[in-house]
Amino acid sequence: xxxxxxxxxxxxxxxxxxxxxxxxxxxxxxxxxxxxxxxxxxxxxxxxxxxxxxxxxxxxxxxxxxxxxxxxxxxxxxxxxxxxxxxxxxxxxxxxxxxxxxxxxxxxxxxxxxxxxxxxxxxxxxxxxxxxxxxxxxxxxxxxxxxxxxxxxxxxxxxxxxxxxxxxxxxxxxxxxxxxxxxxxxxxxxxxxxxxxxxxxxxxxxxxxxxxxxxxxxxxxxxxxxxxxxxxxxxxxxxxxxxxxxxxxxxxxxxxxxxxxxxxxxxxxxxxxxxxxxxxxxxxxxxxxxxxxxxxxxxxxxxxxxxxxxxxxxxxxxxxxxxxxxxxxxxxxxxxxxxxxxxxxxxxxxxxxxxxxxxxxxxxxxxxxxxxxxxxxxxxxxxxxxxxxxxxxxxxxxxxxxxxxxxxxxxxxxxxxxxxxxxxxxxxxxxxxxxxxxxxxxxxxxxxxxxxxxxxxxxxxxxxxxxxxxxxxxxxxxxxxxxxxxxxxxxxxx
Amino acid sequence: xxxxxxxxxxxxxxxxxxxxxxxxxxxxxxxxxxxxxxxxxxxxxxxxxxxxxxxxxxxxxxxxxxxxxxxxxxxxxxxxxxxxxxxxxxxxxxxxxxxxxxxxxxxxxxxxxxxxxxxxxxxxxxxxxxxxxxxxxxxxxxxxxxxxxxxxxxxxxxxxxxxxxxxxxxxxxxxxxxxxxxxxxxxxxxxxxxxxxxxxxxxxxxxxxxxxxxxxxxxxxxxxxxxxxxxxxxxxxxxxxxxxxxx
Numbered sequence: 093x094x095x096x097x098x099x100x101x102x103x104x105x106x107x108x109x110x111x112x113x114x115x116x117x118x119x120x121x122x123x124x125x126x127x128x129x130x131x132x133x134x135x136x137x138x139x140x141x142x143x144x145x146x147x148x149x150x151x152x153x154x155x156x157x158x159x160x161x162x163x164x165x166x167x168x169x170x171x172x173x174x175x176x177x178x179x180x181x182x183x184x185x186x187x188x189x190x191x192x193x194x195x196x197x198x199x200x201x202x203x204x205x206x207x208x209x210x211x212x213x214x215x216x217x218x219x220x221x222x223x224x225x226x227x228x229x230x231x232x233x234x235x236x237x238x239x240x241x242x243x244x245x246x247x248x249x250x251x252x253x254x255x256x257x258x259x260x261x262x263x264x265x266x267x268x269x270x271x272x273x274x275x276x277x278x279x280x281x282x283x284x285x286x287x288x289x290x291x292x293x294x295x296x297x298x299x300x301x302x303x304x305x306x307x308x309x310x311x312x313x314x315x316x317x318x319x320x321x322x323x324x325x326x327x328x329x330x331x332x333x334x335x336x337x338x339x340x341x342x343x344x345x346x347x348x349x350x351x352x353x354x355x356x357x358x359x360x361x362x363x364x365x366x367x368x369x370x371x372x373x374x375x376x377x378x379x380x381x382x383x384x385x386x387x388x389x390x391x392x393x394x395x396x397x398x399x400x401x402x403x404x405x406x407x408x409x410x411x412x413x414x415x416x417x418x419x420x421x422x423x424x425x426x427x428x429x430x431x432x433x434x435x436x437x438x439x440x441x442x443x444x445x446x447x448x449x450x451x452x453x454x455x456x457x458x459x460x461x462x463x464x465x466x467x468x469x470x471x472x473x474x475x476x477x478x479x480x481x482x483x484x485x486x487x488x489x490x491x492x493x494x495x496x497x498x499x500x501x502x503x504x505x506x507x508x509x510x511x512x513x514x515x516x517x518x519x520x521x522x523x524x525x526x527x528x529x530x531x532x533x534x535x536x537x538x539x540x541x542x543x544x545x546x547x548x549x550x551x552x553x554x555x556x557x558x559x560x561x562x563x564x565x566x567x568x569x570x571x572x573x574x575x576x577x578x579x580x581x582x583x584x585x586x
Numbered sequence: 587x588x589x590x591x592x593x594x595x596x597x598x599x600x601x602x603x604x605x606x607x608x609x610x611x612x613x614x615x616x617x618x619x620x621x622x623x624x625x626x627x628x629x630x631x632x633x634x635x636x637x638x639x640x641x642x643x644x645x646x647x648x649x650x651x652x653x654x655x656x657x658x659x660x661x662x663x664x665x666x667x668x669x670x671x672x673x674x675x676x677x678x679x680x681x682x683x684x685x686x687x688x689x690x691x692x693x694x695x696x697x698x699x700x701x702x703x704x705x706x707x708x709x710x711x712x713x714x715x716x717x718x719x720x721x722x723x724x725x726x727x728x729x730x731x732x733x734x735x736x737x738x739x740x741x742x743x744x745x746x747x748x749x750x751x752x753x754x755x756x757x758x759x760x761x762x763x764x765x766x767x768x769x770x771x772x773x774x775x776x777x778x779x780x781x782x783x784x785x786x787x788x789x790x791x792x793x794x795x796x797x798x799x800x801x802x803x804x805x806x807x808x809x810x811x812x813x814x815x816x817x818x819x820x821x822x823x824x825x826x827x828x829x830x831x832x833x
Contacts, residue, residue, distance in 0.1 A: 094697070094704050094711065101692035458688040461649055462702045462747070463677025466669045579641075579650035582684070 099475045106448060110480055113444045117484025117561050118491050120430075120437025121554045125492020127426040129544035130499060134419045137506060137540045150291060151385050152403040154221065154375040154392055156211040194245050201242040203335040205281075205366035207235075212371040217396050221375055224391045226384035231288035232372035234362050235353055238281045238333055243274035281333055282353040283362030283372075284314075291376050294344050294356050302327045302342035305358055312358065313338035317345050319354040333357060334365035377401075418506055418542070437484070438561045445477050445569035456573050457581020466574045473573050474566030481562020485555035492554060496544035504542050597623040597646060597787075602655035603810075604641050615641040617810040618655065625754075626785040630798045633807035639791040640759055642807070646789060647680050647757045648672045659755075677705055681748035683777075685760035687740040689732040695719060695743045696728040702750040718746040722776060738769035742776065749780060756781055758790045762797070770794060 103110045194200050218232040282293045286305040289296055294314060296304040305312050313331055320343050325331060329340045338357060363369045377392070379385045389401040449456070459469055599621040606613045615638045623629055623646075631639045644650040645657050651665045658664070659675070667675070676682075689698045699715035708714055719725050722742040732740050741761060748756060761777065762770030774797050781788045790797055798804050806814040 094700055097697065098690075098693065098701075101697075105692040454688065455690060458684070458690075459701070460673070461647065461676060461682045461688075463673055463675075463680075463705055463751070465673035465705070468673075468705055577650070579644045582644070582649065582688070 095472065095475065098472065099479055102476055103479060109444055109448060110483070113441050113477075113480045113565070114483040114487055116440040116444075117437045117481060117558045118487035120434040120561070121485055121488025121558045122491025122495060123433040124430045124557060125489065125546065125550060125554045126495030126499075126544070127430040128550055129492065129496040129546045130426060130542075131419075131423065132547075132550075133499065133542050133544040136545065137542055138416075138419065140540055150376045150404075151379045151382075152377045152389055152392075152401050154377060154396065154399050154401050155373060156213050156396075156398045157400050158209055158211060196245050196247040198245050199243070200245055201240070201335070204239045204241075205236040205334060205362075205368070206239060207237070207373060210373045211398070212368055212373040213396065213398075215370050215372050218372065218375050220395060221377060221392055224388060224395065226380050226388040226391070228378045228380045229288065229291050230375055230377045231285045231291040232359065233285065233293050233374040233376060234283035234359055234366070234368065234372050235293070235374060236281055236362070236366055236368075238279045238355075239276060240278070240332070240335075241274060241276045246273045279333065279355060280353040281355045281357060281362060283359035284356050285359045291378055293352065293374070293376070298344045299342045300345045302340070304342060306341075311336060311338040311361060312341045314342040314344050314356040315340055316352055316354050316356075317343050331355060333362075336365060434557060434561070438564050441477065441480065441484070441561050441565035442568040445473070445565040446572055448476075449473060449569045449572045453576060453581045456576055457578045460576070460578040461582065469576075470570035470574050473570040474563065477562040477566030477569060478559060479562070481559045481565070482555070484561065485558030488558055489551045489554055492551075493546050496546045499542065499544040506540055506542055596625055596660070597621070598656075598658040598661075599645070600656050600658075602645065602652045602657060604638075604645065604650065605653045615810055616645075616652070619810070619812060621805070621812060621815075623787065623789065625787055628781070628788045628800075628802045629790070629805060630801035630803070631789065631791045631805045631807060632793065632798055633813075636809075637807040638810040639807055641810075643757050643759050643789065643791050646755075647682060648675055673705075677702075678751055679754050681751070681753035681756045683741070683744050683748045683756070683758035683761045685763040687732070687737075687744045687764070689740055689743060689747075691732055694729050694731055695724060695735065695739075698732070698743055699747045699750055702747045706751055715746075715750070718750055719743070721749075721780070722746045736769075737765050738772060741765060741769075741773050745773070745776060745780065753786070755787045755789070758788070758792075760792055761790065762792065762794050771796065774800070 212234065215232050218230050221227060221230045284292050284294055284305070286307070289304065299314065300317060302314075305314070313333065315325055315331070320326065320340070325340055327340055327343065330337045331340060332338070333355060338355075344352075344356070359372070363371060377388065379388045385403055385405075389403055392401050393399050456469055456473075459472070460466075464472075599619055602616055602619040602621075603614065604616040606615060617638075619638075619642070621642075631642060633639050641650070645652055645664075646659075648659075648664045648667070656663050656665065659679075664672070664675075690701060693701065696712065696715045696719060699718050700711050703711045703714060716725060716728060719728050722745055724739060724742050724746070727735060727739060732743070735743065741764075745761075748758075756777075758777065762773050765773060774794065777788075777790075778800060790801070792798065803816065804814075805812055
């Protein structure tokens with residue numbers, strides 16, 4: 093208790109120096125806290141952007157993207173014959189002529205489901221994936237573009253050379269249309285395996301109104317909130333998908349990071365409607381742990397022919413924009429600034445402690461004359477520095493929290509852009525990308541608000557750093573004090 | 587006093603020299619000094635400034651090491667002892683009183699006495715310190731810091747501090763040098779009273795003729811050597827003493 097009394101009395105006597113040392117340490121520590129809080133905020137922002145891209149709870153997505161190779165003269169990417177056949181088989185190709193739809197002047201309506209950028213594969217592959225070591229869970233999904241064409245079969249006039257044909261050279265259905273009498277709409281639809289609620293394109297946690305699918309056989313739909321808002325649809329309304337009527341049971345919030353499909357229905361129902369029973373074009377996979385992700389991804393690509401696995405890291409690597417710029421800035425410049433600030437603080441504390449020891453030569457010499465050992469004298473000097481370090485740490489924590497709160501108060505908005513996904517092929521009717529996740533996977537952008545969270549662990553680490561600074565300063569001053577010869581010290585004139 | 591006690595508390599200095607470097611010049615403070623001080627002796631060291639009095643005192647207290655020769659205390663060469671052993675010696679065996687008091691300015695009078703007691707692990711340190719202050723007549727000033735005490739009061743605190751661990755040896759360097767004659771006389775009376783109680787060896791460096799006159803033995807130094815050693819008349823002490831700073 094006496095030693096603590098002595099320490100505090102000494103710090104009070106040299107209060108100016110004590111405050112200066114504590115403030116110096118506080119600035120260094122405050123910088124560390126603020127930069128770390130900012131980095132954590134940027135990580136959180138990036139996670140918010142990435143989370144919906146892979147689906148909540150998903151570590152990776154498996155798909156079979158169509159391979160578009162560039163043409164030799166740099167023109168429009170072309171499909172190989174094999175790929176074209178696969179896609180035609182997928183989308184049930186073949187032309188249809190308007191004449192086949194009915195008599196001229198008669199009304200017609202046609203619904204088709206097309207896949208434009210990824211091929212489906214057997215649903216049994218989901219079970220195969222589940223059995224791979226390191227896989228915790230897997231669920232299949234099917235995302236297609238539902239195209240509804242309806243209108244009146246046009247009459248052919250003598251001036252017309254023939255019906256005008258719209259041809260889909262990439263394997264989709266073709267149509268012969270005439271002006272103004274035909275309407276075509278498209279809708280992105282995702283089939284969700286409701287038996288795996290925690291894994292998939294949409295989960296119960298994303299429902300903002302209504303409810304998730306129940307286990308009944310009824311045709312239920314969950315709408316993307318921006319689609320529902322655009323179309324003026326709400327709970328209890330009906331929507332036509334593939335010519336069948338679905339009841340809206342839930343509205344899901346469009347997750348940060350981009351647009352998902354317009355409509356979600358049960359997987360089995362979409363498979364039936366689209367004539368793809370037993371087929372999926374996405375598998376959502378969760379690994380046992382983060383360290384298993386890479387190995388699981390490699391195993392899947394080996395087991396499933398033509399599979400392309402995209403992990404959260406792959407998506408993270410494709411994110412660009414001011415969010416990424418800010419992350420890089422915080423990571424490099426911010427870290428450098430914090431290190432320089434901290435080292436400067438340590439240096440200032442050490443120099444001030446040395447100056448303090450130089451002013452107390454006679455006093456320290458007297459202590460030695462009274463029987464204080466070198467160890468005790470060094471302990472006294474180090475103890476004073478540690479208390480200064482503690483003060484600096486506490487003040488630094490306040491500075492750091494203040495800096496983080498300031499960032500939160502300004503809440504700057506950053507932009508994240510995801511560059512092109514696995515397939516760079518053409519998209520028809522504005523359909524979904526490889527993961528059925530809409531525009532984000534092909535270069536969409538989203539805004540995210542930055543925060544700077546401060547945890548107790550960060551504060552504790554910051555105070556620890558300040559104490560380290562105090563210890564270093566104390567060691568420097570203590571060594572100086574230890575080298576004092578009592579006789580020289582007593583001869584010293586203050 | 588038995589021969590054993592003499593051997594236990596005796597100082598033996600043989601061929602002791604001490605040289606300092608000062609501003610690029612070599613200063614020889616002590617030159618081949620030979621000296622024996624018996625246990626329980628009261629010794630006063632007098633001499634002009636620069637005669638080596640303070641250097642001698644510092645060697646006796648283990649605060650410095652000779653450049654040549656040996657300083658033996660109770661048969662042990664002080665120069666061969668490590669920091670820990672010297673610290674124990676200074677804590678338990680030696681007591682120092684300085685000309686400039688050397689009190690810790692941030693601590694109160696009682697805390698300044700506790701400074702000497704802290705390393706020895708004494709229980710009831712505060713009570714012991716208060717008793718010591720009472721013995722020097724300062725019980726009522728225990729909570730005052732040095733800046734609120736007179737010169738005489740500060741020296742009393744320093745004496746209480748020096749005697750805190752009941753040392754066998756008391757070494758005082760010009761204890762009245764910064765005091766007026768009246769206060770100085772009070773301090774001398776106090777020192778003599780306190781040191782007369784036991785078989786304590788007392789070595790006082792001084793210009794004060796009163797102290798010299800009351801000593802059992804007076805050593806006169808000049809230019810780092812012992813000029814005279816023994817009982818000296820007051821007049822002779824006055825003739826040989828010099829006013830000025832310590833050396």
